[in-house]
Amino acid sequence: MNKNLKLWHLSVMAVATCVFAVIFQILTSDMAANGGRMYDYEIFGYTLEFYRHNQFLLGEAGLEIYQYKALPLDMIYPFFYAITSLIAWEMLVKDELPKLYWIGAVMIVGVVLLDYYENLRLGLLLFGLEPASRDFVETTSLVTTTKWILLGTTVLMIMGFAGRKLFMSRQAENSVKAS
8 A cells, every 4th residue: 555545544544533532522521511520531540439429420311321322432432543543653663663563553452452341341330230349440440541551652652753754754855955
């Protein structure tokens, strides 16, 4: 696949990912009416006490939105993240640094797997299929935190290598102009 077509695919996926994020926020904004929050956004973790208090704040209506809108949408979003990130990562490092490419690709897939695992655990809690014990809630919280750390690392890697590639292309252009 040529570079322009890859860039086109990446651009379309990036826009689709952003549009999806906006739709996600609009459809789930009613949850926050009473101060309830999505557990996915608790980057630094949460406790059983926070979980119980948040369930109270969500109320029945907020819980229903979480169960039937937010959670299903959160099962789709990781797919967009994975495709966009893997294409960007491939364009940035695969030819020059193949070993690093595979490390980054595994990290990106790891983010997706952690997100799905987090969603599974939250689904079990939210639908009452798993009792809200301290161990279960705090392990789910640890999965959330680990996902965010890995996600942040992959985003920084992609941004860093994109900056590197841009800098190198500018240098090459300047050396051609100078000669």
